[in-house]
Amino acid sequence: MDVNLLDTVEYGGCSAKIPPAKLEEILASLPLPSDPNIIVDIDTHDDAGVYRINDDLALVLTTDFFPPVCSDPYEFGQIAAANSLSDIYAMGAVPLLALNIVMFPQADIPMEAYAEILKGGFDKATEAGTRIIGGHTIDDAPPKYGLAVVGTVSPSRVITNAGAVPGDRLILTKPVGTGIILAGQRLQMTEEANVQAALDSMKQLNRAGAEVMQQFDIRGATDITGFGLGGHALKMAKAGNVTINIEMEKVPLLPDVYRLADEGCLPGASFRNLEYATGSMDAEGLDDYNLRMIAFDAQTSGGLLISVAPEKAEEVLTQLIEKGYPRSAIIGNVTARGKTYLNLL
Amino acid sequence: MKIADTTGHSCPVPLIMAKKALKETGEGENLKVITDNKTSLSNLERFFSDNGMDYTVTSEGDLHTLIVKRGGEDIETTQPADYCDVKINTPEAAGDYSVVFSSQQMGEGHEDLGLMLTKSFLITLLASDTLPRSVLLYNSGVKLASHDSFVIDQLRELESRGVKLLLCGTCINFYNITRNIVVGSVSNMFDMAGEMISVRKIIKP
Structure with missing residues (x-):
């Protein structure tokens, strides 16, 4: 076959x-x-x-x-x-x-x-x-x-997307960029190894991530899928009536994603997701246009975005890395509801 | 003007082509992007406005043409013909030869005569069966691509008919006419020399 x-x-x-x-x-x-x-x-x-x-x-x-x-x-x-x-x-x-x-x-x-x-x-x-x-x-x-x-x-x-509270740190458990890589694959703009890295990431269950969350009594999280990191972070901020700040430089990316974005390999979904966030988002602090678009790349089977109290953040991060999510990273924090729900830095 | 004809492609190809063309578009030059895909049009618009670039859109049926201002050039100076001329023809029987202008004049002698001959040559070239693959302008030849050039219409027509028009960037800077250039692609010695080496025949009128 x-x-x-x-x-x-x-x-x-x-x-x-x-x-x-x-x-x-x-x-x-x-x-x-x-x-x-x-x-x-x-x-x-x-x-x-x-x-x-x-x-x-x-x-x-x-x-x-x-x-x-x-x-x-x-x-x-x-x-x-x-x-x-x-x-x-x-x-x-x-x-x-x-x-x-x-x-x-x-x-x-x-x-x-x-x-x-x-x-x-x-x-x-x-x-x-x-x-x-x-x-x-x-x-x-x-x-x-x-x-x-x-x-x-x-x-x-129950862990909900409304559970983020001001002061929390945000941990992302998988690198982003599956949408960009898949578009790059169709256009033969990226190597097979990069595609495989994306497929492997998509295949990985968020099971161990959920177990770590329960172990540390986490109350706020979401998974990153079709609306992209920015879209899901925005939904989380709205649900919890807080402001979420993401430092895009700290967001782990799948291999070759940045280069592809720089070449303009941005699937239409990124623009739809960006459109959705416009008005609720401030990205003035982010000079890098590619990173802004990567933030709205639609993910398939993406990682968990976990809101965790600052004193527990390092320990949770260590656990996640040990439990099979080596690219986990603290990518931002939660503050009291400000002018916009989402700030990309 | 640099052109990215993305007709027949859906996202993200038009954006990839536009970004690539943008990189090759010199300061003071405009970029024309053509798409027949509505989603791509809105994504391109979003991209240009998010990156602080001025642009205009004209639509004719399903064909949308964006003129993107790059650096110095004022969009308004773009000829209306550029907006209407949305279908870019592939070079009709592009010949395996290049035409080189190293000055504005054809031959050596009286300046008025030289300029007249250049215009006459280009008009004749446009009427010929086999258009060149490329036209290369260097030294004071780059002034031919200036907005006040006496052969600007002929160069525009060559470009719209698919002839590559390469301008020596060093020369444009030397004569300090970046802001006046309205046609062709700003190029470099590497590409221009490469072009001269690869064609079968070079014509230097």
Whole structure:
């Protein structure tokens, strides 16, 4: 079987997400369900919904799926699953059960590719200690894959994107730039080793990161995905009504990302994400235009952005590095709500 | 004027092409970027405005043309023809030869005669079946690319028909006419000498 999944995706498809500004507008027009047991809903644009079952148990629900980000079906399955599971980890929860969500054009692509995608997802779910107990597939092109996941957490230990408080330091656990690297790959502007580094980063579960967060009693975090580091930091700042300051020089980057950005290899999603932040953001203190755009590069299965009390920051960082996130770094801090929600320095 | 024709490409290719062209665009020169992709147009606009560059956009159907001001040149001095002339033709039967002007005059003798011959030569060249691959201007020849040049229309036409127009940057600086240059790409000895070496024939009228 010789399938290149990237051939199935429209060239220049940039990123498959609906622009965040549009999404917010539409979601705002829907009435929110009212139920005292809903701990987290879409009101704060968090990573997953959280529902309290009793004093000891809350369910965390999320789903995510997208078109191929790489050529190899097995690798795509792994990345899509890691990405879906990430929202559970960002809430500090443990994934319990999952369902496959698949769109696959059976007339265009050999069914072996379908099997490989599912196998990638299965292996990643197994690594996460999650059971996939069903799913749903429809015939559609291009292929898309992801999981709907149910996780569990103690209601008192839910980590939300509204939990950042002034004084906190911000730690990012994975380097950014997957969107730029994937665009660079399509245009053959970067070497295979750089692409592989990005794929490996996307495949990595945020599981150990979530465990470290619980170990240190962290209350505020999010995972960095389609809206980019800047977009998710902004959502976090809005949810917590604080200002987030990010020093872009300190943000770890995947290899070759800066050079590609400098050449103009900036996917359309970066501009959409930047558009969303405009008005809520001050980037005057950041002279480097490339870094500003990198801040809004849409990430697939990105790292955790963790808000941690300053006295614990170094220790948490050390733990994260030891637990398999060697590029973890303190990239900024949280201050009382200022003129803008987000400052890029 | 430097041109980046990105028609047929979707993001991020137009931005990559524009940034590359921007790097090759000299101070005082304008850059023309053409795109037929709406998203790319808005991303290009965003890029130029975020980087504090003045630009204008004209749209004709699905074709959008951005004229980006680079350094000294005033956008307003750009000829209207540049805005309308959105389809850049590939060189029609580009010949494997270069034309070199080392002064404004063709041949040696009376200045008035020399200037007249230059204009006549360029008009004849434009009417010929085989356009050159490139036109190289150096020493006082760079003055031909100045906005008040008597052959500016002919040089613009050559460029719009796909002929590479290379100007000696050192010479432009020497004569201190950076702000007057309105056509062609500012180049260097490396590229100009490379061009002369690689073509089969050099014509020095």
